[in-house]
Amino acid sequence: MIKNPFKQALATYRQIVAATIVFSAAINILMFVSPLYMLQVYDRVLQSRSEVTLLMLTIIAVAMLALYGILEWLRSRVLVRAGLRFDRMISDGVFTRVVDTSIKNPQSKSKFALMDIDRLREFLTGSGLISLCDLPWLPVFLAVCFFFHPLIGWIATGGAIVIVIITIANEFMTKTQLSEATNVGQAAMHFSNSTLVNVEVIRALGMESSLRKRWVGLHRSMLEKQATASDRAGALQSFSKFVRMGLQTLILGAGAYLALQGQISPGSIIAASIMMGRALQPVDQVVAQWKQFIAARQAYDRLETMFVEVPEEEDKIDLPTPEGKLSVENLILFAPGTQTPLVRGVSFEAQPGEAVAVVGPSGAGKSSLVRALVGIWAPASGSVRLDGAELQHWETDKLGQHVGYLPQSVELFEGTISENIARFRDDATSEEIINAAKQANVHDLIQSMEKGYDTQIGPGGQQLSGGQRQRVGLARALFGNPALLVLDEPNANLDSEGEEALNKVILSLKARGKTILFVSHKISLIAVSDKALILRDGAMSGFGATQDLLQPKPAAQAPKVEEAKSADENKTAS
Numbered sequence: 001m002i003k004n005p006f007k008q009a010l011a012t013y014r015q016i017v018a019a020t021i022v023f024s025a026a027i028n029i030l031m032f033v034s035p036l037y038m039l040q041v042y043d044r045v046l047q048s049r050s051e052v053t054l055l056m057l058t059i060i061a062v063a064m065l066a067l068y069g070i071l072e073w074l075r076s077r078v079l080v081r082a083g084l085r086f087d088r089m090i091s092d093g094v095f096t097r098v099v100d101t102s103i104k105n106p107q108s109k110s111k112f113a114l115m116d117i118d119r120l121r122e123f124l125t126g127s128g129l130i131s132l133c134d135l136p137w138l139p140v141f142l143a144v145c146f147f148f149h150p151l152i153g154w155i156a157t158g159g160a161i162v163i164v165i166i167t168i169a170n171e172f173m174t175k176t177q178l179s180e181a182t183n184v185g186q187a188a189m190h191f192s193n194s195t196l197v198n199v200e201v202i203r204a205l206g207m208e209s210s211l212r213k214r215w216v217g218l219h220r221s222m223l224e225k226q227a228t229a230s231d232r233a234g235a236l237q238s239f240s241k242f243v244r245m246g247l248q249t250l251i252l253g254a255g256a257y258l259a260l261q262g263q264i265s266p267g268s269i270i271a272a273s274i275m276m277g278r279a280l281q282p283v284d285q286v287v288a289q290w291k292q293f294i295a296a297r298q299a300y301d302r303l304e305t306m307f308v309e310v311p312e313e314e315d316k317i318d319l320p321t322p323e324g325k326l327s328v329e330n331l332i333l334f335a336p337g338t339q340t341p342l343v344r345g346v347s348f349e350a351q352p353g354e355a356v357a358v359v360g361p362s363g364a365g366k367s368s369l370v371r372a373l374v375g376i377w378a379p380a381s382g383s384v385r386l387d388g389a390e391l392q393h394w395e396t397d398k399l400g401q402h403v404g405y406l407p408q409s410v411e412l413f414e415g416t417i418s419e420n421i422a423r424f425r426d427d428a429t430s431e432e433i434i435n436a437a438k439q440a441n442v443h444d445l446i447q448s449m450e451k452g453y454d455t456q457i458g459p460g461g462q463q464l465s466g467g468q469r470q471r472v473g474l475a476r477a478l479f480g481n482p483a484l485l486v487l488d489e490p491n492a493n494l495d496s497e498g499e500e501a502l503n504k505v506i507l508s509l510k511a512r513g514k515t516i517l518f519v520s521h522k523i524s525l526i527a528v529s530d531k532a533l534i535l536r537d538g539a540m541s542g543f544g545a546t547q548d549l550l551q552p553k554p555a556a557q558a559p560k561v562e563e564a565k566s567a568d569e570n571k572t573a574s
Contacts, residue, residue: 004307005090005092005307006090006307007307009086009090010086013082013085013086013124016082016085017133020075020078020079020082020129020130020133021133023071023074023075024130024134024137025137026071027071027072028134028137028140030064030065030067030071031068031141031278032275033064033065034274035270035272035274035275036271037061038267038271038274039265039270040057041057041267042265042267042271043265043266043268075130076130079124079125079126079130080125082124083121083122083124084121087117087121090303093307093312094114094116094117094303095114097110097310098110098113103336103376103377104337112189112302113302113303116299116300116302116303117299117303119296119299120296120299120300120303122292122296123296124296126292127285127289128285128286128289128292128293128296131282131286131289132282134281134282134285135282135283135286138160138279138280138282138283141156141275141276141278141279142156142157142160142279144275145157145275145279148255148264148268148272148275149254149255149268149272151258152251152254152255152264152272155247155251155276156247156276156279159244159246159247159276159280160279160280160283163240163243163244163283163287166236166240166243167283167286167287169236170232170236170237170287171290171294173229173232173236174290174291175294177228177229177232178226178291178294178295178298179294179298180225181222181225181226182295182298184218184221184222184225185222187218188218188219188221188222191214191215230291233290236287237288240284240287248273248277251276252269252273255269255270255272313395313396316393316394316395316398318395319389320387321483322386322387322389322402322484323352323387323483324351324352324386324387324483324484325349325350325351325352325385325387325515326349326350326384326386326484326515327385327388328346328347328348328349328372328385329382329383330346330347330381330382330383331343331345331347331379331381331382331383331384332344332345332379332380332381332382333365333368333369333371333372333379333380334380335368335377342365342368342538343365343368343369343535344538345382346382346533346535347382348533348543350515350517350531351515352483352513352514352515353511353513353515354515354530355506355509355518355528355530355531356516356517356529356530357518357520357525357529357531357532357533357546358517358518358519358532358533358535359520359526359532359533359534360535360536360541361536363537364535365535365537366488367488367519369535370407370486370488370517373484373517374403374405374486375394375396375403378392386399386402386483386484400423401482402482402484403482403483403485404476404478404479404480404485404486404487405485405487406470406473406474406476406477406487406490407473408488408492410466410470410472411460411473412460412464412472412473412476414457414458414460415457416455416456416457417446417449417452417453417454417455417472418433418453418454420457420461420476421437421453421475421476421479422476422479423476423479423480428479432479432480433453433479434453436475436478436479436480437453439475439478439508439509440471440474440475440477440478440505441471441501441504442468442471442474442475445468445471457472465493466493467494467495467498469493470490470491470492470493470494470498471498471501474502474505478509482514483514484514484515484517485509485515485516485517485518486517486518487516487517487518487519488518488519489520490502490518490520491520491522502525503524506525506529507528510528526546527546529546531543531544531545531546532544532546
């Protein structure tokens, strides 16, 4: 049975909370020190006028309060450490599920789950949870108030009931607005993040005002909903403070009246006031922390849902290092969340040392096929096999070590050139990085930069030109000496010199027994392939030796590759 890391983390954290409750019990017992001290000072010391008694009572009280402070510190420390452990237990699983969900549903806001970890951890390690641990002691403090006198007990109980009602009202009056504000805020952040990736286009095409207006609309909607919730919560919190201060006055007044009647001692007035304050303190804290509690609960619900909907990947046996034999059998492929197949009934094979060119017009399904060949999209039907094993039989990271992939839109990551080439692996050696760069014929280009391999390329590699990004991306694909290379329009941003270098790279890879599959519409690159696969409307309309498909034919039977090239001359993306 596959275990749920989120449930495991919660089970571990509950054990820590159990220990925290024990700390809370000791802390709340020590809260009796101050009222008892005041009671003894007023009723015993002032009556006996004994300085020795006052000194001893003060020493005992200070010692107990010191113990109280130590236990508070230990409780906080235990919760912080537990929160860090909880974070460590789920963070890997959350990141993996965010990646998986983003692939299956690109429009989802799953990336915000990474922020949910922080929200939940902050609540579990902060004053919000401590308030909840202290709340069960409310009846004990109220019982002590009744011990002083029933009237004092009823006043304190009535105040506690009013504050609890305020807390419940706070929940019902702010829950919807806070939830909507969170959703709109995530939408605004998602919009801004995706929009600001293309700042050059925004400025060049004069789109700044329009996009700003849309972001401001989302942002203001979030602020309005938050303001509505805050107004209601603020009003309730102000009323709660009024109740609290009013109760203090009522307790003192009632205590004075009872003392005048001779029913309680003068010391009981102060002690009862302190005790009622202790009783209502956790309730007040719960009211003050309610917004944080709501945010943590929403984060918990989203994380729990994610872990249920995206189960833990099963452990898979380590397969032997592949030689690179690629076989596709009757492949049918859908884009995530759609019902129309993008690839239908495609079957072909590629042997180690062979290069296969995939050609066809825009929308033919070339990039969709590529995504299936590297395991990004799972087949709806049929199979993609590497050395006879279906890609789904491999562990994701293990498969990635044997595959080189260059997407049509080259995505580099914030960091150095060397980190990007090394796929951010900690165990990558300088020799391996430089080797990959030399294979991609980009070593000299990198060395010409001011900081060479240590050059920071910025978010998305924005410090590099399109051609430079493509060549660094090719070096990344070649890193680790993978058996299978899948390249989607690898020469889209290259000049003639870059294209010539790319041709040499593919010829070199073939000579070394690598399997290469690339998408292209340029005859110069297709010419270095051994086989050609022609796609049209998602179906395979031709597959065979490239030289046969490129042989001149009568006009009525024009070469299919030339036809595909012509139809795809202005291709942007499929």
